[in-house]
Amino acid sequence: RVLRQFAEIAQTRSDAPMAERCLHEAATLKQNLAEHAWDGHWWLRAFFDNGAPLGSAADTECRLDSLPQSWSVLSGAGDPQRNQEALRGVEQLLVKPEAGLIELFDPPFDKTEHDPGYIRGYAPGVRENGGQYTHAAVWAAMAVAALGQGTKAWSWLNLLNPVAHTDTPEKAAIYQTEPYVLAGDVYARSPYTGRGGWTWYTGSAGWMYQGILESLLGLKLEVDQLSFTPCWPETWASFQVHYRYRETVYHITIFPHEQAVTQVRVDQTEQAEPRLHLLDDRREHWVEFRCPKSLPPPLG
Numbered sequence: 163r164v165l166r167q168f169a170e171i172a173q174t175r176s177d178a179p180m181a182e183r184c185l186h187e188a189a190t191l192k193q194n195l196a197e198h199a200w201d202g203h204w205w206l207r208a209f210f211d212n213g214a215p216l217g218s219a220a221d222t223e224c225r226l227d228s229l230p231q232s233w234s235v236l237s238g239a240g241d242p243q244r245n246q247e248a249l250r251g252v253e254q255l256l257v258k259p260e261a262g263l264i265e266l267f268d269p270p271f272d273k274t275e276h277d278p279g280y281i282r283g284y285a286p287g288v289r290e291n292g293g294q295y296t297h298a299a300v301w302a303a304m305a306v307a308a309l310g311q312g313t314k315a316w317s318w319l320n321l322l323n324p325v326a327h328t329d330t331p332e333k334a335a336i337y338q339t340e341p342y343v344l345a346g347d348v349y350a351r352s353p354y355t356g357r358g359g360w361t362w363y364t365g366s367a368g369w370m371y372q373g374i375l376e377s378l379l380g381l382k383l384e385v386d387q388l389s390f391t392p393c394w395p396e397t398w399a400s401f402q403v404h405y406r407y408r409e410t411v412y413h414i415t416i417f418p419h420e421q422a423v424t425q426v427r428v429d430q431t432e433q434a435e436p437r438l439h440l441l442d443d444r445r446e447h448w449v450e451f452r453c454p455k456s457l458p459p460p461l462g
Contacts (some may be wrong), residue, residue: 188239201215205244226252231297234248235249252264263299264322295347306374312393313395348389373461387438387439401416410443418453418454425450
């Protein structure tokens with residue numbers, strides 16, 4: 163994904179050789195991943211210096227890691243059918259609805275003969291060592307959204323919502339952190355399963371905000387043009403976004419419809435294009451987007 167993005171930057175700077183090099187390396191990496199990083203049901207996490215795989219079904223610790231499964235989708239580098247199977251593995255082995263968390267990997271490191279680095283310094287089930295590392299949990303929900311599975315993506319993100327961990331005295335006693343900020347991690351092993359840690363952690367909060375706004379609500383801003391490709395939950399009839407562009411406020415209502423093309427109306431006037439052209443005229447505007455209920459996956 164980074165190589166492809168740098169290719170676009172190089173093209174805008176008329177650096178064709180650099181753009182071609184980035185695209186060539188991206189294609190080579192994608193081929194090597196397909197040949198060497200697929201473990202039969204999910205993607206490997208990494209390789210140790212001696213060539214031993216990490217994140218393999220043959221391992222006794224860290225058999226399945228969520229990171230490569232999510233980024234196989236988000237990067238566009240993975241085969242779509244493999245990606246679907248890999249995320250099914252995440253759902254079956256790492257998503258824990260009863261505990262309200264999504265583990266980074268399982269089982270955690272404890273006695274493995276290969277040294278994975280500082281991550282093993284945490285107790286099993288804490289933070290990166292097999293707990294919920296919220297960065298990665300958000301990425302998993304974003305990946306599901308990219309596959310067009312809106313209801314599942316919203317349910318996964320709802321597991322991370324601190325309010326859902328503190329809406330009863332019993333839950334709050336387990337969570338033991340604030341209900342109004344996102345926890346950077348949640349413990350996944352008894353006797354501390356469900357306890358939050360490292361709140362006020364802006365990295366996770368930033369990804370959560372981006373995941374909701376861009377991956378699920380589908381908002382996309384390109385300079386002064388706004389568009390929506392929502393990942394709809396089955397029960398939603400519409401939603402609203404109040405968007406401030408400099409000193410101008412746009413009140414936007416997004417509806418699903420059965421047609422394949424997005425329709426836009428601004429102040430009761432139909433627009434010729436499926437996007438909103440933002441204008442800073444210091445007035446209020448009322449906008450309607452009518453977006454397709456189902457769209458093909460945007461990555462791949």
